[in-house]
Amino acid sequence: MTTTTPDLTGDPARHRKERRVKMVMLAAGVLTIVVSIAIVLSLLSEAISFLTQIDLGQLWAKGWFPRRGRFDLRTIIVHTLLVTAVAMVVAVPLGMGAATYLSEYAPRTVRRVLKPLLEVLAGIPSVVLGFFALTWITPNVMRRIWEDTELFNMGAAGIAVGILIVPLIASVAEDAMRAVPDALREASYGLGARRRHTTLRVVLPAAISGITAGFILGASRAVGETMIVAIAAGASGGSLLTFKITEGGQTMTGAMASLAIGSDQIAGVGAAFQSLFFVGLLLFVFTLILNVASERVIRRFRERY
Amino acid sequence: MTNRSVPTTGDLVAGALKGRRLDVGGFVLVVGLLLALLISMIVLVTLIADMIQQGLPVLAERGWAFVSTPLSPDAHDAGIVQGIMGSLGLMLFVVVIAFPVGVASAIYLEEYAPDTRLTRFIVANVRNLAGVPSIVYGLLGLAIFVKLLGGITGGRTLISGGLTLAILVLPIMIITASEALRAVPMAIREAAFGVGATRWEVIRYQVLPVATPAILTGTVLTIARAFGESAPLLLSGAVLSLFFASPSGATLWDFVAHEKYTALPIIVFNWARQPQKEFVALTAAAIVVLLAILLLVNATAIVLRDRFERRT
Amino acid sequence: MNRIDAQPTSGASDTDRPLVFDVQGLNVFYGDFHAVRDVELPVRQNEITALIGPSGCGKSTVLRSLNRMNDLIPDARVEGQVAYHGVDLYGPEVDPVQVRRHIGMVFQKPNPFPKSIYDNVAFGPKIAGVRSGLDDVVEDSLKRAALWDEVKGKLSESAYALSGGQQQRLCIARAIATRPDVILMDEPASALDPIATLRIEELMFELKEDYTIVVVTHNMQQAARVSDRTAFFTVEVGEDGTRTGVLVEFGDTSTMFTNPSRKETEDYITGRFG
Numbered sequence: 001m002t003t004t005t006p007d008l009t010g011d012p013a014r015h016r017k018e019r020r021v022k023m024v025m026l027a028a029g030v031l032t033i034v035v036s037i038a039i040v041l042s043l044l045s046e047a048i049s050f051l052t053q054i055d056l057g058q059l060w061a062k063g064w065f066p067r068r069g070r071f072d073l074r075t076i077i078v079h080t081l082l083v084t085a086v087a088m089v090v091a092v093p094l095g096m097g098a099a100t101y102l103s104e105y106a107p108r109t110v111r112r113v114l115k116p117l118l119e120v121l122a123g124i125p126s127v128v129l130g131f132f133a134l135t136w137i138t139p140n141v142m143r144r145i146w147e148d149t150e151l152f153n154m155g156a157a158g159i160a161v162g163i164l165i166v167p168l169i170a171s172v173a174e175d176a177m178r179a180v181p182d183a184l185r186e187a188s189y190g191l192g193a194r195r196r197h198t199t200l201r202v203v204l205p206a207a208i209s210g211i212t213a214g215f216i217l218g219a220s221r222a223v224g225e226t227m228i229v230a231i232a233a234g235a236s237g238g239s240l241l242t243f244k245i246t247e248g249g250q251t252m253t254g255a256m257a258s259l260a261i262g263s264d265q266i267a268g269v270g271a272a273f274q275s276l277f278f279v280g281l282l283l284f285v286f287t288l289i290l291n292v293a294s295e296r297v298i299r300r301f302r303e304r305y
Numbered sequence: 306m307t308n309r310s311v312p313t314t315g316d317l318v319a320g321a322l323k324g325r326r327l328d329v330g331g332f333v334l335v336v337g338l339l340l341a342l343l344i345s346m347i348v349l350v351t352l353i354a355d356m357i358q359q360g361l362p363v364l365a366e367r368g369w370a371f372v373s374t375p376l377s378p379d380a381h382d383a384g385i386v387q388g389i390m391g392s393l394g395l396m397l398f399v400v401v402i403a404f405p406v407g408v409a410s411a412i413y414l415e416e417y418a419p420d421t422r423l424t425r426f427i428v429a430n431v432r433n434l435a436g437v438p439s440i441v442y443g444l445l446g447l448a449i450f451v452k453l454l455g456g457i458t459g460g461r462t463l464i465s466g467g468l469t470l471a472i473l474v475l476p477i478m479i480i481t482a483s484e485a486l487r488a489v490p491m492a493i494r495e496a497a498f499g500v501g502a503t504r505w506e507v508i509r510y511q512v513l514p515v516a517t518p519a520i521l522t523g524t525v526l527t528i529a530r531a532f533g534e535s536a537p538l539l540l541s542g543a544v545l546s547l548f549f550a551s552p553s554g555a556t557l558w559d560f561v562a563h564e565k566y567t568a569l570p571i572i573v574f575n576w577a578r579q580p581q582k583e584f585v586a587l588t589a590a591a592i593v594v595l596l597a598i599l600l601l602v603n604a605t606a607i608v609l610r611d612r613f614e615r616r617t
Numbered sequence: 618m619n620r621i622d623a624q625p626t627s628g629a630s631d632t633d634r635p636l637v638f639d640v641q642g643l644n645v646f647y648g649d650f651h652a653v654r655d656v657e658l659p660v661r662q663n664e665i666t667a668l669i670g671p672s673g674c675g676k677s678t679v680l681r682s683l684n685r686m687n688d689l690i691p692d693a694r695v696e697g698q699v700a701y702h703g704v705d706l707y708g709p710e711v712d713p714v715q716v717r718r719h720i721g722m723v724f725q726k727p728n729p730f731p732k733s734i735y736d737n738v739a740f741g742p743k744i745a746g747v748r749s750g751l752d753d754v755v756e757d758s759l760k761r762a763a764l765w766d767e768v769k770g771k772l773s774e775s776a777y778a779l780s781g782g783q784q785q786r787l788c789i790a791r792a793i794a795t796r797p798d799v800i801l802m803d804e805p806a807s808a809l810d811p812i813a814t815l816r817i818e819e820l821m822f823e824l825k826e827d828y829t830i831v832v833v834t835h836n837m838q839q840a841a842r843v844s845d846r847t848a849f850f851t852v853e854v855g856e857d858g859t860r861t862g863v864l865v866e867f868g869d870t871s872t873m874f875t876n877p878s879r880k881e882t883e884d885y886i887t888g889r890f891g
Contacts, residue, residue, distance in 0.1 A: 006702055006719050006798075010712025014503060021505045022417055028409035029418070032431050032479065035472055039441065042448030097341020105335055114342060121349045123599060125533025127570045128592050131577045132352050135359070135585060166345050196331040217436070224438025226536035227570075231577050253536075256440055260539040276540075280444040284437060291436035295429075420691055492728035496788070498689060500741035500795050501718035510740065511730055 043284060046277030053271045064250050065238035066259060066272040075241040076279065079154060079249040080223055083233065086158025086245055087165060087222040092215060094162070095169030099211075102170070103177040104199045122167035130231030133160035138232070146246045152234020155245035160228045165218040172217060176210025176301065177203055213298040220290035223252070224283060230257035252283050353596065360589030371590060375551040376572070380583035383576075385591050387551060388569035389598075390560035391463060391543070392532055395568055397561065398467025399474055399531045404524055407478025414479070415486040416508050435476040442473040443540030451542050461542025463566035469541040474531050481523030485516040518613030525606035529599050535570035543571045547579070569595050634661040637799060637829045638683060642697035645678050645687060652678045653862040656697075658848055660799075665821060665830045667840035667870065670850030671885070675862020676833045679850070680801050683831060684720035685713040701799075718745060720799040721792030726808045727784035729776035729791070734759075734768050737776050737787055741795035754794055761827075762790035763820050782813025789820065793828075800824065802832040806839065818843050837886055840870065847873045849882045 054071065061070035098118065102111055137156040142149040149155065180203050188198040204211070234248030237258060242249050250258070259276045312320075364371060367384075374384030410431075418424040446469030450458050458464040489512050497507040539545065544567045552563035560566065573595060576588040638660035645652045653675035660666045660683075668676040678687065685706060687693040699706040706716055718741070729737050738755045747754065755772070759765040764786040768779070776787055785805060792800055802821070806814040821830055821843050834840050840847055848867040852860050866879045877883045 006704065008701075008704055008706070008711045008715045008719070010715040014714075015712070018503050018505055022413075025409050025413035025417055028406045029413040029427050031406060032410060032427060032434060032476065035445075035475065036430050036434060038449055039437065039445050042445055043441070046448065094341045094345055097338045098345055101335075101338035101342050105338060114346070117346055117349065118342075120603070121345060123529060123533070123603060124349075124352065125535070125570055125573075125595065125599070127533070127535050127573045127577070128352070128356070128595065131573065131588055131592060132355065134577065135589075136351070136355050163345070163348055170345075194328055194331055196328065196334045199334070220436060221438075224440065226438065226440040226539075227574060230536075230539075231574065253438065253440055256444075257536065257539055260443070261545055277444055277448070280441050284441050287436060287438055287441075288433060291433055295432065490728075492724065492726060493730060495686070495689070495724060496728040496730060496791070497740070498686065499684075499717060499722035499724070500744075500791060501714050501716075502740075502744050503714050506744045510744070515731055 039284070043277055043281040046274045047281040050271055050274035050278040053274065063238060063240040064255055066255070066275050067238070067262075069271065070238070071271075071275055071278075072241065073282075075239060076250055076252045076255050077282075078241060078243070079233075079239070080251040080253070082243070082245055082249070083154050083158040083161060083229060083251055084219055084222040086155055087162035088215070088219060090159050090162025091165045091169050091218055091222075095166045095214070095218070096173055096211070098166065098170040099173035099177060100199060100204070103174045104195070104203060118167045118170060121163070122171075124164075126164060126225060126227040127231065129160040129164055130157075130228040133157055133228055133232035142246065149246040150234070150248050152232060152248040153246050154233050154249050154251075157229050157231075157233035158245060160232060161222045161225050164225060164228065165221050168221060169214045169218040172214030173207070173211045176207040176214065179210065179301075180206045207301075209297050209301040213294040213301065216290050216294035216297065220287045220294070223290070224287050226253040226257050229254040230261075252279050252286075255279055256283070356589045356592045356596065358589075359586055360591075360593040363586045363590035364593060367590075372594060376546075376548050376567075378547040380581065380587055383547070383587060385569060385572055385594060387549075387560070387567050388572040388591070389594075390557060391466075391566045392568045392570075393557055394463050394561040394566065395467045395470050395538075396528055396532060397557075398464075398471045399528055400524075402468070402471035403474045403478050403527070407475050408482045408520060410475075410479045411482030411486055412508060415483050416504065416512065431476045431479050435480060438536075439473055439534055440536040440540065442469055443537035445469065445472065446537055446541030459564060461544075462564055463561050466538050466541045466543055466566060466568070469537050470531050470534060473534065473537055474527050477527050477530070478524065481527065482516075482520050485519035485523060486512065488519060489515045518610060521613075522606045522610045525602060525609060529602040529606070532602065533570055533595065533599060535568065535574055538568055538571055539574075543567045545571060545575050547575070569598075634664065636660070636700075637662050637702065638831075639700040639703075640679075640683075640698070641700070643679065643682060643699060644696040645675070645682055646692075646694040646696075647690065648692040651859065651861045653850075653864075654853075656864045658864065658867060660829060660831055661846075662829050663825055663827075664845040665825050665832060665843055667844035667847045668831065668833045668850060669835065669837060669840045669847060669885075670862070670865075671852060672835065673860055673862070674850035674852050676848075676850045677803050678862065680803055680831060680833050683799070683801055684717050684722055686717075686722065688713050718795045719797050720801060721795060721797035723785070723788050723792055723800060723802040723805045725804045727781055727788055729779075729784050729787050731775070731777060733773045734776050734779070734787060735772040738790050738794045741791060745795060758790040758794040759787075761793050761824065762786045763816070763823070764790055780813070782809050782816060785809060785813070785817060786820065789817075789824075793824075797828070799829045799831065802830065804833050804835065807835070814839070837874075841874045844870045846870055849873065849877075849879075849885065851881055851885070 054069070058069055058071050059073050061072045063070055064072050064075040102115060106114065133156040137159050138149060138151060138153060141159060142153060142155045184202055184206060185198055188202045229251050230253070233251060233254050239248065239250040256276055256279050259272065371384050372389060373386050374382065375387050377383040414424065414428060446465055450465035450468050451460055458468070493511050493515065494507055497511045502510070544565045549565050552559040569591065573588055573591050576584045576591060636659055638658065640656055640658040643656040644654055656679055658679070668679060670676050681687045682695050682699060687695060695707055701720070704711070730740065735755055738758050739751050742751060742754050756765060759768060764783060767783060776784065779787060789800070806817045809817065818839060821832065824830060832844065846868065847870045849865045850862050851865050853863050854860055866873065866877060866882045873882060874886060877886060
């Protein structure tokens with residue numbers, strides 16, 4: 001047993017190693033900020049150069065035809081909103097129904113089978129859904145309802161985007177409902193309420209902000225989805241403004257994809273190429289706003305429970 | 306009604322408690338909810354069945370040749386070997402770059418970072434990056450890797466595409482790895498600190514081994530996601546044509562080093578755009594291969610998770 | 618000194634034993650929260666010092682400031698002096714990692730690593746750079762922790778297969794393996810059944826031959842049974858409702874339990890409080 005003064009200073013080599021490791025980890029963390037800055041800078045610089053090259057009236061022209069210098073923002077924004085709206089009409093009831101069933105009704109065995117299947121659906125690449133929209137949804141769904149549906153149409157694309165975001169909406173909503181304390185359910189049953197009343201009047205209202213956050217996140221994904229629209233919504237090259245989902249139309253992402261496809265020819269020259277970055281910037285800002293909004297809503301939900 | 310005897314209290318109570326009255330509204334609700342879930346499942350089944358039905362003739366007729374021959378403008382000769390090798394090459398970048406950087410960032414955020422403004426900013430930034438549409442990453446790849454650093458990457462090469470995909474999945478990697486680290490009990494860290502381990506020793510010898518299964522499973526799932534991704538590749542240089550010269554050799558490295566590249570989902574996209582009828586079947590066949598690969602990767606993740614779970 | 622006490626615990630009144638810790642004016646803060654105030658506490662070699670008191674009185678906080686475990690809690694701040702063999706533990710040259718090698722710790726809940734029994738014990742020496750003779754260190758530590766006979770045939774099995782009491786003794790063996798001279802124990806038996814608790818108490822008695830032990834407990838019988846000296850803490854509720862831990866009384870355990878000088882101590886010991 002030592003009673004002499006102990007040496008508590010520690011090995012300097014070990015200190016150095018400890019500091020080095022920490023710096024490496026910190027550098028990796030900071031890299032994500034570099035990525036964000038790189039995204040914003042590359043979008044901004046080309047977008048600004050786009051705006052300086054064109055006459056601002058061109059952003060309010062007749063239709064979106066970049067190679068002809070017509071960059072009508074209304075066209076691509078309205079079409080994006082149309083596709084997103086169709087997607088939400090499909091995804092909200094399906095996602096909510098699935099989530100409510102899984103959270104409140106499903107026996108454990110059923111849950112164990114169906115939940116992974118929902119994850120499989122989430123793993124289907126969007127190119128595949130795009131092809132499915134074009135070859136299956138258009139003839140079997142769209143043309144059954146509206147006979148004169150064009151081959152390439154925003155409706156089929158919207159339905160496919162909706163299918164894509166069902167798992168997202170379902171999983172966020174299910175998490176929100178499962179986070180509702182059981183005490184609330186018991187209180188409701190204790191008052192003699194039926195299960196459906198408990199589900200509809202107690203659990204859903206309590207989970208509503210979490211569910212809303214899921215909707216916003218789903219909408220954000222729908223706005224940013226590219227491949228489905230590029231394959232099934234048609235109008236590569238450009239389109240006029242239309243409000244009909246049975247017709248083809250260029251969305252923001254669709255416009256970017258078709259510029260990209262042709263970017264071999266237009267690379268580096270002319271406003272058409274740079275409009276790609278301008279639309280990208282718009283898309284970035286749109287989705288950022290939606291994501292931040294959903295983050296806010298979900299944080300308020302967490303604070304409550 | 307001849308029995309005029311007065312009912313007892315017990316009878317009245319029993320009467321009031323009896324009768325599972327059929328709750329029609331409740332029944333309708335359950336059926337509706339289940340239907341919502343089943344529709345999603347039916348869509349999934351329909352999709353897969355439809356692809357197989359359309360693609361099977363091609364796969365049956367061409368057999369292994371479909372996966373082992375290069376692209377061709379003639380639908381009867383066209384194969385997807387360039388797409389498969391290109392996709393594998395792209396995944397190499399994801400694994401070599403996104404995995405270590407992602408895990409390191411997660412370790413910093415979960416184990417080292419003090420609760421400062423910078424830390425909170427990094428965390429919020431990572432979450433926002435995960436929500437940026439993938440095509441925007443394509444623009445980043447085009448601006449930075451194809452154009453700005455074209456001298457190093459060679460421009461529209463697999464290197465540019467791989468770096469773009471790696472950056473695309475980085476935030477997802479960080480989020481999964483962070484969750485895995487957060488699930489490691491504090492008690493394990495305390496115990497290790499208690500016997501005089503430095504922070505790195507605590508992480509290296511105690512925290513990481515516990516978190517590894519979850520990190521690996523998350524990584525494999527992330528790779529699956531990257532494998533099916535195509536929008537960013539449209540911008541960062543994947544070749545979009547019915548034919549291009551194949552690399553001279555047949556090894557993966559030949560495909561990585563080749564100046565032109567494509568990926569399996571890009572081939573699907575390109576064929577899907579072709580108006581000729583033969584290409585519809587060809588697209589479906591390529592989709593069947595793509596889905597089969599993804600299924601294999603996902604199954605690997607599940608096996609990984611199971612293996613590790615049983616061990617601990 | 619108290620003469621009524623006919624049979625003092627071994628060495629309890631032997632004030633000549635050298636000081637291991639000399640705590641002077643210790644204040645610990647967690648952010649704005651003042652956790653403990655102005656603690657003065659001498660800890661002597663080869664003795665068991667018990668820290669007792671109601672929950673929230675800061676006894677664990679004081680314990681954790683003795684091997685700088687509080688450093689791991691963000692915004693924890695320690696003021697005052699903790700001298701360890703005359704060295705200020707919070708001095709600028711001091712490495713908390715090095716401190717924890719000299720001053721081991723056993724936690725409230727058994728927290729073995731999810732590894733083999735052998736690897737649990739060997740981890741401390743390994744990171745300290747011990748390469749040869751590891752087997753002997755492991756065996757010796759397990760023997761001292763009175764666990765060797767139960768596990769010697771299955772050192773490569775998972776530590777999680779052991780019972781709670783065995784796991785806690787494994788954690789003690791793990792703490793011993795770094796050859797510390799102090800072992801801090803934070804309610805080491807609170808998660809165990811009475812029989813396992815008794816074994817831990819017997820073990821503490823054996824261990825004090827070689828080590829200095831500071832133990833936090835809320836079980837007064839335990840403190841009375843095992844410790845040589847006792848420090849009694851309580852919670853002081855300020856006018857604005859803030860709760861701060863303070864040391865009420867410190868002395869020989871036998872004295873404290875038979876003839877406490879402060880009314881709060883007596884109330885607590887006789888069960889009228891807490």
